[in-house]
Amino acid sequence: MPRRRESSAPPVVYRTARVGLRATGGQRRRLFGLLRSGGDVWAAVLLLNRWRRQRGDRPLVGYQELCRELAAAGEGTFGELSTVGARSVLRAYSDAWMSAARRRRAGDETARFPRRRRGLVPVRFYAGTFTVDGGRVRLPVARGRPPLWVRLARPLPYPDGQVRSVRLTCAGRRLFLEVTAEVPVTVHPAGAGPDPDRVAGVDLGIIHPYAALAPRGGEGGRDAALLVSGRALRAEHRLHLAEAKARTRAAARRAPAPGRRGSRRWKQFRRRTRALEGRHRRRLAQARHEAAKAVASWAVAQRIGTLAVGDLRGVLARDAGRRQNKAVRDWAVGDLLRALADKAEQSGIVVEMVDERGTSSTCPACAARVAKPRGRVFHCRRCRFTGHRDLVGAANIAARASASAGAADGGSVVTGSPPVTTHRRAGRHLPGAGRSRRDPRRGLISRPPGRPIPTDPVVRGGGSIWPAVARPGTGPGSGESLAGTRREDQAPPHRGEPCLTRP
Numbered sequence: 001m002p003r004r005r006e007s008s009a010p011p012v013v014y015r016t017a018r019v020g021l022r023a024t025g026g027q028r029r030r031l032f033g034l035l036r037s038g039g040d041v042w043a044a045v046l047l048l049n050r051w052r053r054q055r056g057d058r059p060l061v062g063y064q065e066l067c068r069e070l071a072a073a074g075e076g077t078f079g080e081l082s083t084v085g086a087r088s089v090l091r092a093y094s095d096a097w098m099s100a101a102r103r104r105r106a107g108d109e110t111a112r113f114p115r116r117r118r119g120l121v122p123v124r125f126y127a128g129t130f131t132v133d134g135g136r137v138r139l140p141v142a143r144g145r146p147p148l149w150v151r152l153a154r155p156l157p158y159p160d161g162q163v164r165s166v167r168l169t170c171a172g173r174r175l176f177l178e179v180t181a182e183v184p185v186t187v188h189p190a191g192a193g194p195d196p197d198r199v200a201g202v203d204l205g206i207i208h209p210y211a212a213l214a215p216r217g218g219e220g221g222r223d224a225a226l227l228v229s230g231r232a233l234r235a236e237h238r239l240h241l242a243e244a245k246a247r248t249r250a251a252a253r254r255a256p257a258p259g260r261r262g263s264r265r266w267k268q269f270r271r272r273t274r275a276l277e278g279r280h281r282r283r284l285a286q287a288r289h290e291a292a293k294a295v296a297s298w299a300v301a302q303r304i305g306t307l308a309v310g311d312l313r314g315v316l317a318r319d320a321g322r323r324q325n326k327a328v329r330d331w332a333v334g335d336l337l338r339a340l341a342d343k344a345e346q347s348g349i350v351v352e353m354v355d356e357r358g359t360s361s362t363c364p365a366c367a368a369r370v371a372k373p374r375g376r377v378f379h380c381r382r383c384r385f386t387g388h389r390d391l392v393g394a395a396n397i398a399a400r401a402s403a404s405a406g407a408a409d410g411g412s413v414v415t416g417s418p419p420v421t422t423h424r425r426a427g428r429h430l431p432g433a434g435r436s437r438r439d440p441r442r443g444l445i446s447r448p449p450g451r452p453i454p455t456d457p458v459v460r461g462g463g464s465i466w467p468a469v470a471r472p473g474t475g476p477g478s479g480e481s482l483a484g485t486r487r488e489d490q491a492p493p494h495r496g497e498p499c500l501t502r503p
């Protein structure tokens, strides 16, 4: 979690971004060598402490005392790894040990001290030990070794003065740097920044990852609303699952018998599977961050100082059957929440967790209890209020924030006139989400029995079309991520009516 500095200096937050490395074959070998050496340092500390335990000595866990042991071994003991790199592994070990000790003292019996060797251990380099120049980075190596320059896949996303460290790490066969920077919290001109008394409620959902409503927060005292559609995210999950199943079916014959070595094609299949899993995860993470960014930007534009977010811990513990459980897992609500909290904090907006029980079944106009609607339309029989279900939830959540003046049980939360609603889509960059590219995985989704296959390849949705056929309505900019959409992309809930209104 981001930390704030304990002084009167302007508040800062720590942010980490991944930057890929474009390494040549030789550079790859050297970089993986550094990670392996990191693993050697880690293993050496584990071994040292095992010997000490056998002799009845106290384990060496302090960073300083471990560094003294390293200095005694001398630089170059661990391949090309420099002293600063090796020290970062000692720091990671010391931190892991201390945090386990703290948790055990607090009575957590499940906390474990580090004891497992790892082949590759990430290595961190602090500012001053590495150089970034012209799209390349120079990582420190042991004295006497040739300098190690590697090309970056993109420029560092932070100004030079803010970068505090880079961490060399890998996921599968991809190498990348995790760049950590100290980013100042946005300073807004006086009178134009977020106002703590302006509250918006945020309802986290599967159909809409974020639905936000600021009662009376829009122009002319109208309610302001934001709906972020998660349709592309759900499609990505569905297509990825279909692809994984089809691939497994196709490769099942090649699976090695227990105890047998896999064939080369089997190994290629496994490698490709891991690559596809990684791509799937990266796409989703990117889409979630963009969606959270859309909420933060909208909140800044409305000068909202407090985002009240419904606490969903009750929903997650419930067992709702195989399909729904997978949908809830895929939703990754913890990631959505973290992304929103991080971006809000950087914009100077406070996030407050409130109890969300009953917020989607209470009328925001008259506080009557209404059965949870099956579709997206909320309708109150008592006061004839009609509105978008997720925005109703957001309105009631907003009313529960401590800065809210309204009643916490709902009722007279919203003005009743239609809100100023902004629509955004999460994951517009995903293949098949825009109108310019068609996802080739579409062909893998099986069609429900009995539905005829249309003959026109343009309107035919589920058959395999290869190469992809552009769908009609392709216009410039339609592939842009999170571009505004004019029409709600769900089954139309309002039939021309505004989103939150009283007839």
Ligand SMILES: [Zn+2]
Residues within 6 Å of the ligand: 363, 364, 365, 366, 367, 368, 380, 381, 382, 383, 384, 385
């Ligand atoms: Zn009502």
